[in-house]
Amino acid sequence: MGTLNNRKVAVIGCGFVGAASAFAIMESGLFSEMVLIDMNHDKAEGEALDISHGLPFSKPMQIYAGDYKDISDAAVIVVTAGAGQKPGETRLDLVKKNVSIFKSIIPQISEVNKDAIMLIVANPVDILTYTAWKLSGYPENRVFGSGTTLDTARLKYLLGQHLDVDSRSVHAFIVGEHGDSEIAVWSSANVSGIPINRFCEMRGHFHHEEAMQRIAEDVKNSAYEIINKKGATYYGIAMSVRRILEAIIRDEKTILPISSIQHDNHGVSGIAFSMPAIVGKNGVEATVPISLSQEEEKALKESASTLQKVIDDVF
């Protein structure tokens, strides 16, 4: 194993999510080399060509379809390979198919590269993050999932719309499973330091319970709605991937709700799910001990036990 090239990224799986992520990565200007891998090599080649044709409008970089030997020096490896949800399927329904795909992919990665940061995106992302950690032998800080980064973006977007304010001024998290048991942490949600309910009142909204329930449900059901309407979701996750990579490559120490192996976090240990964490050049540098209301804490434990059951079933 040689030294890593901090300007090199690999994307494994070039379906909707991999291709959209690769496009967002190209536009970010963060890297000078990107390898695309897919079991359908033509698909990876087609995407590499198509995305490369945007380079005269972006920043120069090498983009090509490759094989596992090409990723030995990649600083970050993004894994999107796996089946997506079909209309009516939950993320947890994908477990068996995608764990078996990971059993083929992850050992091929760790055989050539033991030093990268591995970002898991395929679903169910929490179970697959745990799977990738187990199969890769990577330390916990260097294998983590996009988790609820996308769900949190959806929450911020919807709150921004509701309150007619820039979604970047909204500070709120979705934690737990990236899936049906996820939790919106309302107890600490705020807009630029102003507690969410007070900000709502400033903007003429007074039915807090009703609005919180509706918005949390809309976040949770976003993927189902998009999949019903267009078959897959990919632009939102592509921007989430780009944001996570930016935090890593620029060593930003940004707090993002990524999915990582937990250690006595609100009593949860040994599974991967999302809690806000500091993300920088070493991957997950620390989990942030976010405070939760009693109700949120109870829901978090339920979310953890849903995931633990799946892990017990699979491993």
Ligand SMILES: NC(=O)c1ccc[n+]([C@@H]2O[C@H](COP(=O)([O-])OP(=O)(O)OC[C@H]3O[C@@H](n4cnc5c(N)ncnc54)[C@H](O)[C@@H]3O)[C@@H](O)[C@H]2O)c1
């Ligand atoms: N984490 C998130 O927030 C999030 C958001 C959207 C989608 N997803 C997930 O991302 C995954 C991909 O979704 P998609 O819409 O791109 O699916 P897709 O079917 O369009 O693409 C999957 C790709 O993986 C490839 N592939 C399958 N097995 C492989 C293997 N062994 N080696 C290499 N490549 C392989 C396929 O050839 C295909 O190109 C799904 O699991 C989906 O649920 C996650």
